[in-house]
Amino acid sequence: MTTTQERSGVFVYAVVPHSFDLPEGLTGVDGAPIELVPYGAVAAVVGPMVAARSTGRRADLTAYSSVLDGLAARGAVAPMRFGTVVSDQDVLVDELLAPRMDELTRQLRELEGMTQYHLRATYVEEAVLMEITEADARVRRLREATRDLPEEACIAERVRLGELVTRSWERWANADADRILAELSVIVSAYRVRREPGLSAVMDVALLVEVQRAQELEDRLEAIAAEAHERLKFRLAGPMAAYDFVGSG
Amino acid sequence: MTLQAQSRGGGYLDRPSPSSLADVVEIILDKGIVIDAYVRVSLVGIELLTIDARIVIASVDTYLRFAEATNRLDLYQHGGKDLGEFIEDMQEGGSRGKVSGAVKGAKKALTSGREDDEDEDEDEDERPRRRRSSSSSSRRHASSR
Numbered sequence: 001m002t003t004t005q006e007r008s009g010v011f012v013y014a015v016v017p018h019s020f021d022l023p024e025g026l027t028g029v030d031g032a033p034i035e036l037v038p039y040g041a042v043a044a045v046v047g048p049m050v051a052a053r054s055t056g057r058r059a060d061l062t063a064y065s066s067v068l069d070g071l072a073a074r075g076a077v078a079p080m081r082f083g084t085v086v087s088d089q090d091v092l093v094d095e096l097l098a099p100r101m102d103e104l105t106r107q108l109r110e111l112e113g114m115t116q117y118h119l120r121a122t123y124v125e126e127a128v129l130m131e132i133t134e135a136d137a138r139v140r141r142l143r144e145a146t147r148d149l150p151e152e153a154c155i156a157e158r159v160r161l162g163e164l165v166t167r168s169w170e171r172w173a174n175a176d177a178d179r180i181l182a183e184l185s186v187i188v189s190a191y192r193v194r195r196e197p198g199l200s201a202v203m204d205v206a207l208l209v210e211v212q213r214a215q216e217l218e219d220r221l222e223a224i225a226a227e228a229h230e231r232l233k234f235r236l237a238g239p240m241a242a243y244d245f246v247g248s249g
Numbered sequence: 250m251t252l253q254a255q256s257r258g259g260g261y262l263d264r265p266s267p268s269s270l271a272d273v274v275e276i277i278l279d280k281g282i283v284i285d286a287y288v289r290v291s292l293v294g295i296e297l298l299t300i301d302a303r304i305v306i307a308s309v310d311t312y313l314r315f316a317e318a319t320n321r322l323d324l325y326q327h328g329g330k331d332l333g334e335f336i337e338d339m340q341e342g343g344s345r346g347k348v349s350g351a352v353k354g355a356k357k358a359l360t361s362g363r364e365d366d367e368d369e370d371e372d373e374d375e376r377p378r379r380r381r382s383s384s385s386s387s388r389r390h391a392s393s394r
Contacts, residue, residue: 061278064277079277079282080284082278082281084283095284118272118276126322130322146316159309159313159316161312161316162311162312162314165312166315222261222262225262233263235263236263246280247283
């Protein structure tokens, strides 16, 4: 790996508490072993890589992801953004660990005992269109007026119909998302809305939950999904490192 | 890490195990601690083309697609056509030259949503956005080439 002295770089995966118990045998990008760079109360998790090449490869992302999964199973971990490579460990200390140690320490303390899930909910299209049609007389009227005509004979009416339907859809998505988040807020410690409710997804949120309450969250979501299954589909990924709850953005 | 999504557990909650590549891209790509660009040797050069494959649907096409779907509802007898038949019908319609532009747009939206598990099917049309107190910034997958 270190054949060319100037070309080698340091891939930075995460920042963890100083006393972190690194899993044995964990390898990262290019199959290289990972190690800790301790500084004060924190430590960076790094691995070597050839910096000359692009780091945006699919294999790099999966390697990064599995390192983070391995770390997250051991304790508090603040992920670095994927693709962060610095020239050497001194730069890492000078530019990240030393100047931001207080912030990093605070973040890691907040993440202690926490884990993240990613929840995505989408509508069952036909069921929701049915509800919208039944609830809105204008939709029913435009539907009756356009459904048996060729599309080119009533473009304006169809656009109006679609506009009414999509507006209702978005409004309902917001209401459903609010209702479900309210129900989850008694379990989760924090959440981040990754994408506002809309046509493509009702919910796209990251949830931060205490590890001890993770099962409770999964059970609650299973119950919510079962109850709403005729109109909503839920997808839950995790537990994972708290990607959405570190950094400023 | 498993690249193919495998649902675990029973019930109605879909649990990718642990996460498909699409999930990973969606979930982690633009997250995490950022350090100033000038100290980085390199930050990506992203070749993950999947994230660039998002389809932007014009509003009118979106409206027509929803109008069409609404028109196809059978209000009195549940269990209308499934999406597959819907797409076939639209292909027939397109081949007869009826408003082929709109049909093509809608078909593209539908088929992409179907094939890609809706992950790539993001409507980037401008719709009213609500603020949320705890909202994160809107996600942006700029592939910085």
